[in-house]
Ligand code: FES
């Protein structure tokens with residue numbers, strides 16, 4: 001990390017500390033969220049209804065335009081060549097054959113690439129987007145095995161791919177750090193400016209003195225997002241303005257960051273990304289968009305770049321591996337006296353964060369003493385990055401397996417052990433929980449799943465060749481709402497509303513849920529509301545990440561609605577039944593405003609606009625700083641239940657039943673929410689049983705660079721997955737809803753591992769649990 | 776002679792390296808057929824050739840001279856959605872929608888395979904006239920179509936409700 005970067009992170013840390021202090025001194029009622037969102041109480045609106053996706057008809061017809069599906073006149077196709085060493089210099093690069101190949105328009109290497117500023121690394125500024133801040137094709141340095149070293153533009157993809165194969169690179173190789181023992185230094189990791197370390201009391205001493213204890217090391221491998229849509233961009237320069245059709249989770253961040261890289265004003269870069277074919281943390285700003293834009297400028301032609309599947313593995317980072325030691329000490333009754341969760345994970349000098357696997361442990365259990373720490377070691381590899389529930393996905397694997405191991409040691413039911421250690425406030429920060437109903441989720445889940453049929457004695461149920469077992473684990477993911485939320489509401493003369501926000505639709509149901517929320521907010525039928533998103537020209541800096549988009553957009557629309565009501569009252573004037581009323585006295589209903597306690601005093605939006613001679617009324621507002629998370633400990637929760645069948649002969653594991661019982665606040669759309677939950681759980685099944693990016697520690701090269709060698713769950717691996725939820729609104733979250741996009745992958749790995757242990761008596765701590773480990 | 780795509784005759788590409796997938800997407804702008812790997816590993820590029828499902832990324836366009844290709848754009852009749860497309864919406868058989876055209880084309884042909892009595896890896900009685908179609912039998916037959924968003928349950932529900940006769944006779948659920 002450079003001194004500048006250290007400085008930036010330190011500044012962020014100081015700023016957070018100042019805000020924290022201010023918040024602690026402020027009375028709760030003054031905080032955003034202190035007065036609950038009125039929609040929380042609304043019972044008979046669109047929220048809570050299983051509305052089918054508004055973009056469904058487009059998607060089932062294959063008519064939703066993804067980034068690689070925009071055709072531009074004169075467009076050329078890009079192909080990339082990647083380094084085959086982990087560290088060193090490009091000694092020579094022969095591009096003559098490629099340049100002479102049919103259809104080739106440009107071959108770009110570090111020798112002729114335009115001069116670019118380094119990509120702003122994500123988290124170093126409020127709109128920084130890059131997953132890697134290494135200079136892109138600016139020098140002869142090779143920083144990881146798979147770094148793009150040349151780009152070809154040609155009239156067709158076939159021509160570009162062929163020409164790329166003709167490029168010959170000679171390297172001057174240097175010793176590289178490609179395994180933990182050869183790491184280029186280790187230190188305590190930081191995440192969002194805070195050290196990944198927490199200490200309450202003397203956990204080591206308490207652990208040593210505990211009458212009951214377990215201690216083990218758990219390992220999780222590298223993972224890749226493997227969104228089915230390949231990373232792609234179609235882009236064109238018009239004069240000094242850059243237009244990018246991107247596949248990204250961060251349109252506003254990407255526009256600003258590209259402007260920095262190319263030395264432009266932010267307004268000169270336009271990024272659109274209306275549909276994203278899966279993101280999971282992987283669709284940010286990576287070298288391919290930057291290189292394509294640079295090449296388009298050199299060639300003076302529009303460019304389409306689509307990474308090959310191998311290219312995605314080479315140029316886009318994934319989740320880092322972890323080695324986590326968990327030690328739990330408990331008294332005779334099972335009360336935790338010590339939680340120790342420490343471990344190590346590699347990162348690069350250029351990536352935004354180490355995999356923060358201690359995060360779930362921070363708020364999990366009441367314990368007298370706690371010691372948490374992430375050590376990070378620097379390797380030469382593709383920059384590791386955020387992948388669905390960074391921290392929690394793999395952190396819960398270790399913690400929740402350890403809890404299961406402790407329950408067995410104590411002879412206790414693992415659910416009862418968890419409930420016994422349920423904290424009444426956040427164990428580290430001391431803040432109250434905004435809403436935590438994890439016990440209710442466990443009780444409801446246990447009953448529905450038939451937990452009482454589980455035999456606590458491992459390997460006690462056998463059906464023919466199959467050993468059958470059940471396991472459970474806690475799921476948890478924090479509520480986030482990042483600064484930068486904004487939205488615009490535009491009412492037209494017919495009383496229809498359009499919501500504009502620079503949000504994203506990667507399959508989470510963004511367009512659908514916000515149509516529902518805005519319809520309730522404005523008192524409109526669903527058909528009268530449309531939502532525009534996925535474009536950097538729209539209001540807000542809204543990351544589709546951290547399961548925060550719904551809260552960010554939802555609160556922004558709520559703020560804009562308040563302003564809209566004020567504007568409408570002004571326009572209504574003295575001839576309206578609403579004359580003389582203030583904002584707090586009216587509410588939206590039936591496509592207009594009415595007095596709260598005198599519903600006959602009503603005027604429709606259309607009537608107000610018509611009388612004032614307006615064809616439309618637009619109001620834009622931004623969400624206040626997310627101070628609610630500084631006042632309350634806010635998390636989504638789940639109780640995960642799994643039944644497995646393990647073949648006693650082959651060691652093969654089949655997941656036969658799975659239930660997720662969630663406590664995530666109010667559920668806005670049960671249909672799309674169930675899909676989000678299931679999608680996370682299925683990725684968790686992959687994490688448990690098959691997913692692993694294999695990395696050659698001798699040369700830093702990823703070996704599983706396709707969808708045949710990296711195993712994803714397929715249809716036959718996925719049973720019917722049952723999902724239920726408490727639906728208890730969180731009074732401190734917009735609409736009462738906390739995030740649901742990431743929690744499904746948390747807890748799932750441990751629930752599977754615990755079920756396998758119950759089935760077989762084997763405790764596998766090295767993930768994924770492939771059949772060879774059960775023989 | 777060229778290829779027929781969704782009922783329209785189109786010319787073969789000049790470059791014999793062009794896959795059927797790239798012909799559809801880049802040449803004809805029929806981008807409903809998706810590219811998820813270009814290596815035959817994901818199923819996103821599934822199209823129907825004379826009613827049978829193939830991976831268009833593994834097919835050279837010039838090999839398909841004289842054949843009739845149906846893509847997702849050609850599945851519904853007269854602009855209306857095919858019943859399976861409608862069922863995907865009802866049962867939320869997708870999230871991002873990127874695997875969806877491939878899943879739908881694959882399922883349409885898979886049902887024909889069931890009707891013809893084509894066995895799968897899971898089929899126990901290879902001689903049976905009608906294959907008892909359990910959920911696992913369906914899952915096995917759709918396992919070549921990956922979905923990273925995890926819409927598997929909705930996809931199965933959509934297929935089963937659209938084709939009750941084919942997917943339920945003697946189903947060993
Ligand atoms: S794109 Fe053809 S199988 Fe993946």
Ligand code: FES
Pocket residue numbers: 228277278507868869870871872873874875921922923924925926
């Ligand atoms: S819906 Fe996204 S990959 Fe299937």
